Each structure stands twice: as structure tokens, then as C-alpha cells.
Amino acid sequence: MKPITAIVFEGGKATSSVVLSMLDVRKAICLDNIETLVNHPHYDRVILATNYPDLAEEARNMGATIVDTSDWLPFHFGxxxxxxxxxxPMERALYFSGASSPLISYDEFTEIAQVLNENENVVYVNNVQSADIVAWTPAQVLLDMEPPELDNALGYELRYQNHFTRLLMPHSAGIHFDVDTPAEILFLKLLPNLKPRTRKAV
Known part of the structure; x- marks a missing residue:
């Protein structure tokens, strides 16, 4: 199995009390997934791009590579x-935002790695039009693309700018559920099998 590089973005500036109230949960979800990936044999590197010093420190202590985006202004995702x-430099890449996948499992990360090893010139997404989880190979094609402004367009642009085969991830709560609003945090509270930091934060 050839290794995958995971790239996680989690950052920004809290512009309201609602966003601020969700921040600890988002960071907890992010750290839980980083911990899973740094201990996963199919992923050789986890890169966290963030402007949050506390999140960066905890992730670094787990073994993640940190990219400080504090001065990347104005911020443009692509x-x-x-x-x-x-x-x-990497051959196979997985991208997701820090709070996009609070329920994703170890086995689902394994399956993503397998798809990238079994296919060439492919983009593997959790949503056809507005993907939160995007895996692709070869990763370097991004260097020759017009980069998308928003992450939800990444899967679409990888497919159409490079004529990639698009494959869709199997439907599951782990693949589709993300945290965008306080309502989703309330839903998480009801679930029995959350990862440890997420359970504590909600």
C-alpha cells in the first residue's frame, strides 16, 4: 500500500458568539481525526493548516506537520x-476541513487509502457537487490548475480541469455528517460512540 498524505484545514476568525461557541468542538473533532490518521499505517503524513496556536501545539505533539496560516491574508483556500x-511533495492526497467528519471511522480512512491505491487519475469525494472530503491522485495536478476559492468546489474542479474519473464514497454518517451549526453539536450529544475529545467538548 503506497502512503497517503492527509491535509486538514482548520482556522479562521470567530465573527460571532455562535461561531465562538462552536470553536472548542471543532478543534476537538480535528484533533480526534488527526490522532487517528497519525497512527494509521496507510497515511505517512498529516499536515494541519491553521492559525490557531493552541490547536497547532496539540496537533504537533501528536506528530502532525503544522503549517501556520496566520499571515496568509487575504486567505484563499485553493x-x-x-x-x-x-x-x-506527495503522490496521493486526502483533504478535509477540521470539523467536517466527526463520525468518520478508522475503516473509512482505510477505504479511502485503498481507493487511491487501486486507481489512477481519480478524485474520490463524499458529495458530487459540494464535497467536504476529497481524495485524489496524482496530487501534483493541483499545481497546474486554477485553484478553487472555496473547498467545496475542490472535487468538482479536480474532475473537470484534469478530466479525472470521479468516484463517490459510500453513504454513511461518518462520510456525510459535519458540524456547521450548533444544531449539529446538539445532535452529537445524543450519540453514544463519539471519539474522546469530541465527547468531552460537546
């Missing part, structure tokens, strides 16, 4: 991702 792929 340009930031391209910069990371250029700085850290």
Missing part, C-alpha cells in the same frame, strides 16, 4: 492548498 502541495 492558493493555500496549492502552496502546501508544492511545499510538501
Amino acid at each position: 492558493q493555500a492548498l496549492t502552496r502546501i502541495v508544492r511545499e510538501f
Whole structure:
């Protein structure tokens, strides 16, 4: 199995009390997934792009590579991702935002790695039009693309700018559920098998 590089973005600036109230949960979800990936044999590197010093420190202590985006202003998602792929050469990449997958399992990360090893010129997404989880190979094609402004367009642009085969991830709560609003945090509270930091944060 050839290894995958995982790239996680989690950052920004809290512009309201609602966003601020969700921040600890988002960071907890992010750290739980980083911990899973740094201990997963199919992933050789986990890169966290963030402007949160506390999150960066905890992730670094787990073994993640940290990219400080504090001075990447004005922030442009696609340009930031391209910069990371250029700085850290990789063949197979998985991207997701920090709070996009609180329920994703170890086995689902395994399955993503298997798909990238069994296919060439492919983009593997959890949503056809607005993907939160995007895996693709070869990763370096990003360097020759017009980078998308928003992460939800990444899967679409990888497919159409490179004529990639698009494959869709199997439907599951782990693949589709993300945290965008306080309502989703309330739903998480009801679930019995959350990862440890997420359970504590909700």
C-alpha cells in the first residue's frame, strides 16, 4: 500500500458568539481525526493548516506537520492548498476541513487509502457537487490548475480541469455528517460512540 498524505484545514476568525461557541468542538473533532490518521499505517503524513496556536501545539505533539496560516491574508483556500502541495511533495492526497467528519471511522480512512491505491487519475469525494472530503491522485495536478476559492468546489474542479474519473464514497454518517451549526453539536450529544475529545467538548 503506497502512503497517503492527509491535509486538514482548520482556522479562521470567530465573527460571532455562535461561531465562538462552536470553536472548542471543532478543534476537538480535528484533533480526534488527526490522532487517528497519525497512527494509521496507510497515511505517512498529516499536515494541519491553521492559525490557531493552541490547536497547532496539540496537533504537533501528536506528530502532525503544522503549517501556520496566520499571515496568509487575504486567505484563499485553493492558493493555500496549492502552496502546501508544492511545499510538501506527495503522490496521493486526502483533504478535509477540521470539523467536517466527526463520525468518520478508522475503516473509512482505510477505504479511502485503498481507493487511491487501486486507481489512477481519480478524485474520490463524499458529495458530487459540494464535497467536504476529497481524495485524489496524482496530487501534483493541483499545481497546474486554477485553484478553487472555496473547498467545496475542490472535487468538482479536480474532475473537470484534469478530466479525472470521479468516484463517490459510500453513504454513511461518518462520510456525510459535519458540524456547521450548533444544531449539529446538539445532535452529537445524543450519540453514544463519539471519539474522546469530541465527547468531552460537546
